Amino acid sequence: MFVTQPARPGPRTAPGGRTRPWRWAVVALIDGLALWAALWLASTGAWLLLIILVAGAIGINVAFLSERAYPLRYLLPGLFFMFMMVVYPIVYTVYVAFTDYGTGHILTKAQAIRQFESRLYEPPGAPRFPFTAFQNDGGDLRFLIPWEDGRWILSEGDQFQPVDRDDPALIDADGDGVVDGLAGGYRALPTLGLMRHLHELQERVFHYDGVELRLASLTQFARLSPRYRYDPAADQLVDLETGTVYRPVNGYFTSEAGERLTPGFRSLVGWRNFTALLTNPRISGPFFRVFVWTFVWAFLSVASTFGLGFGLSLVLNDPRLPFRRVYRSLLILPYAFPAFISALIWRGLLNTEVGVINQVLRAVGLGGVPWLTDPLWAKVAVLLVNLWLGFPYMMLVTTGALQSIPDELYEAAYCDGATSWQQLRHITLPLLMVSVAPLLISSFAFNFNNFNVIYLVTQGRPPIPGAGTPAGATDILISYTYRLAFEGGSGTDYGLASAVAVVIFILIGTISYVNFRMTGVLERVGEHV
């Protein structure tokens, strides 16, 4: 609309001179908090979150201190969450799709290196220390070691502390110059008494003043050294025990001989996840079936719900029929039920052995149907459930559309001798489609990702035989994504799951583009809103 409009509240007319002190106080407070959080994030190395935080903080400052950015003050809170929880996850999904993130590759490279560098071993010729062990009635163990500098050290948990020889905690009951007990009911434990703790103790690392110690035998502690050293310049990890050099290959530190160190780490793998979807027979076969079924499922869901919903609204639109309102309000009820509860109820109804539907079928002499265990019947079952959930919506929208078609059109057709069928075919349907077609496409897009019905009724089952990934006969792409990421029996594969999600992004984008073209939204946004 290009009519002249009166002056608006906004940057130009906003009362600029009236910057209030509280605004400065609030911004200062937020900046202080942000600074604290930023330092905290920087100290833990969470760079990605740091970037989000800094961007948010800059946004707040600009919005509140610049009059030109006045509208941003209203938009910022919503934008912040939208970017953090929608936009960033979409971008991150695309990134993860090009990595091997998943079981075996959970850590970042830096985290993996840190883990390797904290591993210890006992180098040959490492100094060893004889010790005395003490135990109290509760079974707690403490160790006393004569240290190399002539002092004694005493353990408490995993930590050794220096102790004076004439410390009252050290008890020499028989006065022979050998400590045979500690304050707190600890008595010296003979070597053989240590036997049954040996295995457990050899797993434990003790610390004293920057030195790591481990029980090497029944009589001696050994001083440990770090086993691996990472050389950033050469990007390689050296095993100090064997001298083997490991280089990063495909998310693992790998030796010349091809030996891999675990854990692996995340690394970029290019198009590998996408090519696996297309060429790895154990993945591409099931993926292709899931892909096709997703379209079939979405199409049949829309067709069946629209068919039933439209049929009912046609019948109910007949003003000569009594009790129309009663029928309508009863038929709407499935729509009022939360879908997750309905889906779970249906799962019970469809149970092959004990479900009520099979009981009824058996009672009338038909055999039970393997609703949830047979690939074909499972598909029929989820479609049936979705028909129940979805037809009231279609009934509602088509009822509205039917009532907006002017009666004169039918009158004229009637005068020209058109039959009911011709009226439906040439008047009702074309006019209905104008307003309903975009809703049908939206419904297609919705069912394309209708995770709840699939997952809560069948969990995607029954499984596709021979699939190398968790994939079932009723799995659609989104439930397949979920199962790849969170349900893999042999481990999770975030990379592959994200690759499937990227495929969905592209498909949904295409569907929505078609919808936009049909409704002309793109043009309308371009004009005046």
Place this chain on the structure above:
Amino acid sequence: MYKGRLTAFGQLWRHGLLLVAVLFALGPILWVISASFNPSNTIVGQSLIPANPTLAHYRQLFQDPRHPFHLWIWNSTKVAVIASTLTVALTALGAYAFSRFRFRGRRGGLFTLILIQMFPQMLAMVAIYLLLLQLGEVFPALGLNTHAGLIMVYLGGALGVNTWLMKGYFDTIPRSLEESAMMDGATPFQAFVRIIMPLVRPILIVVFMLSLIGCYSEYVLARIILQTTDQYTLPVGMQLFISDQYSSRWGIFAAGALLGALPIVIIFLVMQRQLVSGLTSGAVKE
């Protein structure tokens, strides 16, 4: 289209068809109601009207320590109410800016909102899970298995989904109202809070209820974020409920399903017209 009188046969098949449809629509619901009062806790051998109805299942529902139903209802209500209240606030602020101010990037912003709302948040569930995993390492109160984290995730959808709907309503409120307030010295924000907000209350309620229903029923994100039984929301908990010895806990499940559905069914039936028009007019209709 509807001329003359309906013949007896015309009446008959129409009512026949409608009765079958009603049976289809109500069957599962009636049957769950019946199961919840049926003294037998198994699916097998149930008749529609129980011979000696009992409230035992409803009592057991609140006494099972492994399936803390009352906690799930409370968690769901808490998360849904907080998330929806904040959603309404964020959306109203955004819609007001888009409706009243003219600024650079306004059209682009509105268009971006349409683009973003095409992609349901759950498509990025892997990334959201990993984000909260990393967030939780730094700020445990916002990480996995927290309600605060889940609410933040739900708020991500606030602006994208409802801004257009609300902006359309804001556009119908004459600007002269705020302008006269500002003549009297109100700031734009004061005009927004004191003048506009009371006038747009109907749309605020619609958005609140739509968001409430959505958050209350949301399953997959809650499922990947919440990890212990005591933190579960109702959808996640109910799913657990039936995966353990489903057929032998049927009566209790039925009671839980009815109680869990009740708030939503009531809201829906009371506000049916407003909600349906909000849902079906689509966010992009003007």
